[in-house]
Amino acid sequence: MSGDRGRRTARVATAVAVPFGLVGAATTVARSLPEDASGLPSDTWVMITSFSDYGLLSYAVAGVAAVVGIAARRRPATLAVGGLVLALAAVHASWLLPRFAGRGLDASGALAGRPAAAGDPGFRLLSLNMELGHADPAAVTDAAAAADVVVLTEATKPTVSTLAAGAFGARFPHRTPNTLPWSGAAGTAVFSRYPLTDVRALPGLVHQTWAVTVRLPDADPVTVVGVHPARPYLGGHDWLGEQQRLRELVPPGERVVVAGDFNAVDSHRPIRALRAAGYRSSTELAAAGWQPTYPADRAFPPLLEIDHVLLAPGLTATASRAVPVRGTDHRGVLATLTTAARA
Known part of the structure; x- marks a missing residue:
């Protein structure tokens, strides 16, 4: 030149x-x-x-x-x-990189997640924010057709009653108590094909938080926590406290799933703190790449990955994908989970 x-x-x-x-x-x-x-x-x-x-x-x-x-x-x-x-x-x-590498990486860059154990058929979990209960019940039923456990946030009594009266209710006969609000964002519900035990509401967050034990037919029980910490507001100061209380509420254990709308992306410190405690997202464990979930009702594609399925070290994910659902501004997350091989 x-x-x-x-x-x-x-x-x-x-x-x-x-x-x-x-x-x-x-x-x-x-x-x-x-x-x-x-x-x-x-x-x-x-x-x-x-x-x-x-x-x-x-x-x-x-x-x-x-x-x-x-x-x-x-x-x-x-x-x-x-x-x-x-x-x-x-x-x-x-x-x-962890979103694309598979099994997740620890701070040193080494593979942190454990591969799936042999002999465990696993189960599928769907997490979905219903946007103030506006999600179309038929679309929710279709999205959950392959799931074994469903975590719904921003669930309302009318929408969940409609779901329970149809094919969704027939597939998921076990659920958390119907203490949902008639409207608004505070409601959270967990549904399961399999029996639930040790069902308890966890206090301290603005929105409902449920912890349940799912009695899987062919594997050890799994604790599922449905969460929805409050979103950040312009000029506000409450988001960080909500996230810190969520971290304190997460029960210890090797077989724990924390799923829902976290109102936080992977790069936010509270998600990084959960990673430091041993949790990994289904997205990175399954090497599913970038799976943004919000906002899902605009003329442009979703921009932020704020809905997560996080797994304790005793579990891993073999598949994870974002699922569009009509009527809500979030995509759901459908993940296939199974026991992780012993280290």
Whole structure:
């Protein structure tokens, strides 16, 4: 490339790489800061950092521009910008890698989840936010047709009564008590094909939280916790306290599933704290990739993965996918779960 043309190309490439690299770097830094350390109301900061994963797109643009600039003219400044962008992009990408690697990664990058044990047929769990009870009962029934256990959040008494009176109720004869509200977001319900024992409401959160023991026919019992901590609000400060109380409510054990609308993405610290405690999402254990679930009722695809099925170390997932359901602004998560092989 000629000198003048090379200089022009390098300048244009740098002009693109620098701002996009700065946007990417801002998302990397934002992910690293505690929710209450930004100077903004903690809920507001949480809402902003919900999109931190998208920083990788900024790095991609900056990285391509940096490579073009380096190819056009290998000046120290161009090399420095390109090297910094690629290094930060690698760090950011490493945070997203577990969704695609399968079985999950621990802090050192080693495989953390255990493979499935032989001889356990497993069971399927569907988690779905019903958007104030507006989800179409027929669509919910169809989505749950292959499930053995269903966790419904934002469930209301009218919608659940309709479900219980039809094919859904016939498939899932066992359920948590019908203490659901007539309207609103506070209701949570757990349904099962198999008997439930040790059914208990867990106090402390704005929305209902249920813990049950599912008596599987061909495997040891599993504890399922249906959760829905409150969403963040612009200018609010309550989200972090809700998430901390949720962490305290999660019962100990090797065979525990925590499922529902967490109102948090993988990069938020409360989800990372559950990971540090040994929990892994069905998405990463099954190497299902990125499975955003919200908002699901817009002209554009869902952007945020805030609905999760998290598994204690004694369980693993062999499949996980997002399921569209008519009438709600969330996709459900349908996961196939089974016993993890002994370490």
